[in-house]
Amino acid sequence: MSGIPKSVELRAPLGxxxxxxxxxxxTCFYEYTLRLGFRFPVPELVCRLLKYFDLAPGQLMPNSWRILLSLTVLQETHNIRFGLGCVLHNYYLKEHVGDQGRYILTPRNFAKRLITDTTTNHRFWKDTYFFAKGPPIDGP
Structure with a gap:
């Protein structure tokens, strides 16, 4: 895989x-995050949200990743800053009803959500995962 810092080590799960x-x-990451555009190092906005709520990356549902990664792309391509306060002003984190221990960013006002068209069914998203370690995993 290209673009992975030398300080990050990846491995497949053992038996x-x-x-x-x-x-x-x-730290466990699901393969679907790569399909959504996730790259190492972990984006600052993602790190801040995970630390604020004391969550692991694997506890975020796919649509939460879509929102956070979309905001990261907007920051990088249009120099628009989205801090954690902005995200939490527009979304709240809610435990998924059917999947205890997993969380989804839910818009406080559906009409004013920052990112639209996030609904996609990733039925088997939990089937493939990998582990990573290294300084960039913990973020800034």
Whole structure:
């Protein structure tokens, strides 16, 4: 994979390892995040949200990743700054009803959401994952 900093180490899960296991020094990421455009190092906005709510990357539902990565692209391509305060002004984090321990960014006002057209069914998104470790995983 190109673009991965040399300080980031990736590996596939070992035979019996599950995505929700606590494996010291390793962080689980789902493969679908790469399809959505995720790249290392972890974007600052994503790091801030995860730290604020004390979540692991794998606890965010696909549409939450869509929103955060879309905002990151807007920041990078149009020099528009979206801080955590802006995100939390427009969205709140809610535990997914059918998937305990997983969270989704929900618009406070559907008509004024920052990112639209995020609804896509990723039925098997939890099937493929990998582990990463290294300084950029923890973010700024």
């Amino acid at each position: 019996c390892e599950r995505a929700d296991w606590d494996i010291p020094e390793w």
